[in-house]
């Protein structure tokens with residue numbers, strides 16, 4: 227198939243960055259495209275032991291000859307994007323992919339961050355202003371790159387929105403001190419500078435991405451899409467309200483790019499166990515020594531916020547749910563190496579609610595809080611598998627573990643991560 231999308235199946239941090247970086251190497255993909263989320267994402271790429279963390283830049287950015295697209299569904303903090311590019315250029319110079327930003331992208335403004343700071347706590351958000359910014363997108367009062375063609379027009383838009391948001395923060399949220407921190411002149415000057423720094427970079431362009439992607443398709447080129455967050459964090463299909471504010475499932479690709487890929491292979495990324503940052507239900511969560519072990523061996527600390535990630539057993543009902551919502555064609559399992567040395571492993575294959583067995587993941591939070599996972603226990607393996615590159619060379623128990631996931635969630639596992647590096651991958 228010509229095009230592919232890589233997306234998360236659980237609660238994020240499955241290793242999407244690594245899989246995107248690996249696939250982006252293929253010649254057929256000339257561009258790598260983010261379509262939703264913002265700098266709440268943290269995608270890690272490790273090449274030759276060197277670690278890169280990307281928040282807004284697509285994970286194909288290390289390939290000089292490609293184009294990385296930030297689609298209209300992504301919300302952009304222009305200061306963060308400038309810092310990210312600068313940090314990257316300090317390490318690789320201009321030898322990174324060309325960057326194309328949709329002029330339709332909405333801007334994360336300082337009031338979005340302030341509001342997230344006031345109301346995001348109970349959801350455990352990343353405090354990057356994501357929810358409040360998407361609120362404004364849908365309330366039709368957002369500010370876009372498009373509005374920054376002239377400083378005058380941009381200044382007027384800031385003036386309007388600032389007046390409203392000062393009232394919101396000062397009166398509705400009862401935080402007049404925080405409202406007073408917002409200074410119109412300072413905001414206009416700084417944002418104007420950040421946006422113009424992007425425009426001045428000869429490897430960056432702000433333009434119509436839909437048009438551009440359509441031209442690439444017409445030429446027969448392949449496009450690789452990169453989801454941020456994951457299926458259970460999707461605002462429509464996730465564990466609402468403990469979700470992010472965008473469509474992290476496959477549908478987000480269409481609205482977030484203004485492009486219809488003719489042939490699309492959908493690749494779901496599954497961590498070999500489950501993690502979650504932030505609050506919300508997590509039925510297979512562990513709080514014992516196994517959780518500690520997963521966190522330490524798997525370095526389960528947030529790429530964006532550094533928060534320790536909650537850890538638990540693999541849940542095949544979640545993967546099955548993600549298969550249906552996204553129409554998964556194949557699955558990439560990551561971090562199988564982290565499970566080495568755990569004597570017995572458990573995989574949730576169903577739920578029990580009120581004595582009844584449920585074969586599907588109960589996405590209703592009320593139900594989920596009462597539901598008890600039904601586990602299948604299997605043997606673990608002792609061996610270090612980080613050097614294995616062929617499925618047949620994995621310990622038998624590791625192969626059985628993968629087969630159990632395939633059977634219980636009706637997916638086909640085509641890639642298996644055995645270490646963080648680009649090449650630490652088994653391709654079946």
Ligand code: GDP
Nearest residue numbers: 239240241242243268269270561643644645646
């Ligand atoms: P993303 O948000 O889905 O891109 O995932 P993150 O980058 O936030 O978190 C995944 C973490 O796991 C990163 O530290 C990766 O370097 C690491 N990682 C990815 N794949 C593997 C793997 O197969 N084995 C190990 N040990 N680490 C991996």
Ligand code: IMO
Nearest residue numbers: 238239266267268350351352454455470503504
């Ligand atoms: P990647 O792309 C894991 C979580 C937050 C919080 C909830 C809402 O690296 O997988 P938000 O700031 O989006 O309003 O927070 O979503 N969250 C993520 N968790 N990985 C992510 O991204 C996440 N992006 C948001 O922790 O629970």
Ligand code: MG
Nearest residue numbers: 239268269529
């Ligand atoms: Mg991440």
